[in-house]
Amino acid sequence: MTEAEDVMAEYRIAERYSEWRSAQALVDGRLDELNAAIRAAVATRAWGIRTAVCRVTGWSREHIRQLALKQDHAGATPNNVIRRSEE
Structure with missing residues (x-):
């Protein structure tokens, strides 16, 4: 691989990681909402x-x-x- 290809590969990996982190944060927020709803239902x-x-x-x-x-x-x-x- 050339240096440019290495840089592009690293960029794509970083971009995927960033997307994964955003998706994980969204899922964590939804799980927190679900947890709160379950606690309310159990009350x-x-x-x-x-x-x-x-x-x-x-x-x-x-x-x-x-x-x-x-x-x-x-x-x-x-x-x-x-x-x-x-x-």
């Missing part, structure tokens, strides 16, 4: 419901927990839940 149902309520209402998780405790102590049923206006 308890109650925690997921509280999180959803927090997002919709803007309340803190602690506030939701306190409301849940009030409901538990009051023997809550769907017909006697504490409404937001009753806080």
Whole structure:
């Protein structure tokens, strides 16, 4: 091989390595997203419901927990839940 061919071969190897690193970074990011989704799915149902309520209402998780405790102590049923206006 001539020196020019050696340089071109090294350039192609470096280019492939760069593409591989970019692809690896993309895959790592997607795996992190998948891991987060799996962790969210594994979370308890109650925690997921509280999180959803927090997002919709803007309340803190602690506030939701306190409301849940009030409901538990009051023997809550769907017909006697504490409404937001009753806080």
